[in-house]
Amino acid sequence: MPSYNPISNLNEEDPNPASSEEAFTEERFTFKCSLNGKAISTEIPPSRRLLNVIREDLELTGTKRSCEIGRCGACMVLVDGHPVNSCLMMAYQCSGAEITTIEGLSEAGLHPVQCAFLEEGGFQCGYCTPGMVISVVALLDENPHPTQAEVEEALSGNICRCTGYGGILRAVNKAIGGGVDGRF
DSSP, rough: OOOOTTTTTTSSOOSSSGGGGGGOOOOOOEEEEETTEEEEEEOOOTBBBBBHIIIIIIIOOOOSSSSHHHHHHTTEEEETTTTETTHHHHTGGGTOEEEEGGGSSSSSOOOHHHHHHHTOOOOOSSSSHHHHHHHHHHHHHHHOOHHHHHHHHHTTTOOTTTTTTHHHHHHHHHHHHHHHTTTO
């Protein structure tokens, strides 16, 4: 039996029609949620990740795509007030939820945590910044006066590849309003 060589068959008809895009159809469902305070309803495949819906379907690119395995935190969003890696969430899991991206943190101007990051230089390349800000906002919404250990735990799911943690911690300290007993 001859073997199938995809390179040699580029100009030939696909010998396995089940693998071609035309043969593949996927059901769609109506994804409804509140995104940044606005009701959203869109038809998507059930296999769509929340990250892809946010970035590609809804064209909000503040939520970053990076590791895609939940290790870096660049894709962090709030789902019903809780920080989640949108690369790990299937969109259907968030049906009916209140989702907040970096774009939705403040209706007018910047959120105070975003201001603190700007004022304290809490970023270098900026790629991790949206996820860091989302994590800090979630922490401070739950506990306005966290301990150093609580801050470290809240940021443990976020990685800054530029190692700009000094500025990030100064920004968190400023957002807290002076910090945790000056330990930052």
